[in-house]
Amino acid sequence: MIKEMICITCPNGCALQVEEKDGAITVTGNKCPRGVAFATAELTHPMRTICSTVRTIYKEVPVIPVRVTTEIPKQRIFDVMRVLDPIRVDQPLGRGDVLIADVLGLGADVIVTSNVLKEYLADRILKGEGKHEQ
Numbered sequence: 001m002i003k004e005m006i007c008i009t010c011p012n013g014c015a016l017q018v019e020e021k022d023g024a025i026t027v028t029g030n031k032c033p034r035g036v037a038f039a040t041a042e043l044t045h046p047m048r049t050i051c052s053t054v055r056t057i058y059k060e061v062p063v064i065p066v067r068v069t070t071e072i073p074k075q076r077i078f079d080v081m082r083v084l085d086p087i088r089v090d091q092p093l094g095r096g097d098v099l100i101a102d103v104l105g106l107g108a109d110v111i112v113t114s115n116v117l118k119e120y121l122a123d124r125i126l127k128g129e130g131k132h133e134q
């Protein structure tokens with residue numbers, strides 16, 4: 001049976017036709033060899049990255065963006081999202097700071113990708129408003 005999939009490795013988004021027969025994987029429609037690697041990984045161990053947001057305790061900056069530092073197994077995405085959902089950040093985390101190290105033992109950290117909360121809290125401290133008020 002031939003499977004069709006879109007290679008998401010680069011913006012070309014090649015439409016791949018992938019056939020697995022007797023343990024061999026044949027790929028057509030790819031403009032470069034990375035399409036074969038993508039299709040093979042999709043059939044054997046699909047991986048994805050996660051970019052999301054987590055909530056904070058500060059109403060002026062209610063959410064901050066986060067991502068995982070490396071791809072994780074596709075079937076674990078919702079497990080990671082369930083870990084992120086109850087989090088309420090109350091620390092001055094900024095870009096690159098680790099929010100969760102080795103999330104669920106998957107070998108990927110969840111890191112913050114913006115300085116918006118850090119800058120907001122620094123500004124509050126400058127104004128003498130304290131950083132832990134909501």
Ligand code: SF4
Pocket residue numbers: 007008009010011012013014029030031032033034035036038
């Ligand atoms: S097959 Fe190559 S050119 Fe096509 S989307 Fe994948 S990486 Fe890009």
